[in-house]
Amino acid sequence: MSRKIELPTAAEMKKFHNQSQRRTFLSRLSMPQRLTLGFLSVITVGALLLMLPFSYNGDMGHSFMDALFTATSAASVTGLTVVNTATHWTIFGQIVIMCLIEIGALGFMSFSVLLFTATRRKMNLRDKMMVQEVYNLESLYDTRAVFGYVIKLSIIIQIVGAILLTPFFVHDFGIKRGLFYAVFHAVSAFGNAGFSILPAGDMAYANQPWILLIIAALIIAGSLGFLVWRDVLLYRHSHKLTLHSKLALVMTGALIIGCWLLFELTENNLAIAPHLSGFNRVANTLFMSISYRTAGFSQFSFSQMAPATILLTIMMMYIGGTPGSTAGGIKTTTLGVLLLKTHAALRGKKDVTFAHRRLTNENISRSLLLIFVSLLFLGVLSFLLMLTQGTDSKYGLEYIIFEVVSAFATAGLTLGLTPHLNIFGQCVIMLTMFIGRVGVYTVMFSILNVHSDHAPYQYPEESVIIG
Template sequence: MHKHRLTLPQTLSLGFFSIIFIGTLLLLLPFATTQGNHTTFMNALFTATSATCITGLTVVPTATHWTVFGQMVIMYLMEIGALGFMSFTAMLYTLANRRMDLSTRLLVKDSLNLANLSDTHTVTKYVIRLSIVIQAIGAILLAPDLIDRFGVTRGLYYSVFHSISSFGNAGFVIFPENFSVFANDPYMLSITSILIIAGGLGFLVWRDILLYPKLHRYSLHSKIAMGTSFILILMAFVIFMITEHNLDFYQHTLSFSNRVIDTLFMAVSPRTAGFEIMPYSAVSLAGIAFTMFLMYVGGTPGSTAGGIKTTTLGILWLQTWAALRGKEDVTFGNRRFSQSNINRALMLVFVSALFLGAVTLVLSMTEQTPREFGIEYIGFEVFAAFSTTGLSLGLTPSLTVFGKILIMLVMFVGRVGVFTVMFSVLNVHAKPATYRYPEENILIG
């Protein structure tokens, strides 16, 4: 009996599969689709996967294809996907005034990337409360702008939907026109950017920020996450200012101050949010390449973001810098990283790069590439799916059935986690080694 029990990674993966399946069934209901449109099973499955994995890639227009019911299904899937279904399971325990059993606490610990099992109950309540507060404040701040544009009823509805989509780094929009309509709206872009950053920083980082006045210190995790995020945003802003010639696409319609805000938004959004203020087909090749790098990195562990995460990039950079200076230990903030921590980061980068390369290769053989694009047309979509970003050069709506299945797999791996999926498939169980082989070196470089 024992050997047939599901492992924690398998349970987490199965939980996400269940949410996606329920969402697919709801989107297939006749009243989920607007009159004159038809939803196939594959399109409903793709949309449910994209919403649950908070990606934002779409095969049908969200604003016109789905009714309010369909859009609300997508909104709830985004919320569950952003916080993780185990957070909602824990919330049900709290509402029922019941104590979580050990297996549930282990799942919550794994899904939220917690270090200690004792933190599960406290952190879960904190995650849910903080998420509700930030999204509510976001909706309130967005409401005046959107009510002025669309009226009270639609403006309030758009505010709630867009606040959830922004904080969840989901990238879904239900505005009648593209998000580019806000290119001349610095207020809208600023609030959206703040929500994206708030969701991408991670709940544990926010806990450190809120407790700093009392504790007067940050954890090593928060220092690495905030430092790497700040550097990436600053670097992206400078590079996009150079590569896009200060948003040359809008040169006749934007003031200089608005171009600066728009460039800053472009630096924030690709990390995993996926809102477009200009079509990426108009972005320079250098801008596309750097956007793929930003998408690959993504946000912070324990957040609503995807990618290999900022802490992975941070620890590998520190490892490289230490090695170049001839140091054996990798240190930061008067702390030393364990070798297992570094090995895990290296393995994540290697496995994810191998996986994305293989998917890009397969899709380049099954999907059509326009003449004006090269392999970046395929690779951009694959990186967007893995990082749960949702940006597109136009491939997703024209994907073949096989292509949709493959992109759905990449979205799932990007949201649930490379290690979680890998350990689920391989059914990994840690076994202590009773012996070690002799050590020997090989030539490198």
């Protein structure tokens, strides 16, 4: 007895062909390319949500470029805005911004791994390599364990922060609005995003040091990096820290204390807020040293600050936070490696050591390359911005350099240029924020599709004169 064989229909064949093409396209993408496309997708969805009529108040219409700029700033945890976050957006729009900050802070890969864990699916090698790219892991074996710490620690820190902020905001704005303000600013501070929805902005609490100190603690928690926190929390069991954590903690502490003292020097008369004195003054300058480097919350106007303060802020923003954290910049460990290399070279030592360990040549080369590429990148984008924005004499060189460095470091501070950017200027800053969050190396590898290439031969070695 013969069996009737059913052949697939034309529609089924077309669907199968399309699915195969999509799988082939995705399989051709490198890990950095997947990461970059994923982040672009998050930004696009966020911009479309912000274009909905119930995302903004009344007749306060805005262009798609404004929505795209806001979504890019939120997803890249920067904080630069072309519209007032507190008055322009409705509660729904502010919730969209808060969700984008959360995704940008933890990385969209965190939510992918959370989905894997919830559905008990196993991560393949490609997924684990993407995780390694996001969090700069040295190995792949503990990928799921790392994300367990990332999710749990992030939720706990933000909940504690929101609880500590709640009494202050509820006292000023009532229960419903106060609770939302507490949650929003806990998320924004931990994500080092710098977004504020307070009616008077960050300046409202310059005279309330305890609020500043709570937000500063959340900023530090986010900027230290998840791997450092894991090492610190496991220290009581392991009684040791990795070299990365040691260097990150030393550099973070040195930068906070050093910049705090320098701000006391540059703003010795504190002309920006002459009414502050005693503990309030100390808390405010400490907050400046913490927030200006990574987060972008500012309780004072930069128009009142000394030029030395502005220059110091640019240098701080360029350094940024720790690798694998919610902050941007070239990272504290990069600066630490270069300082150690400089110290060793000046003393005539070939090896670069720290905490009884010798740093690899790859570490040093990667740090030097990052510094060079980032400075080249900042120079090119500053030049492009000057071609269009530099025609306005009101916004000179310092405004543009400050804006570009702030966007690259995802710090979110501005001298006042952001709302006055034209379309081309907005595109330049959006590109800068995107690269600053995803990472210079990730974007470079996405474009160039870099892969290891071991040549079977070597050319003769020769030196050139330096200096």
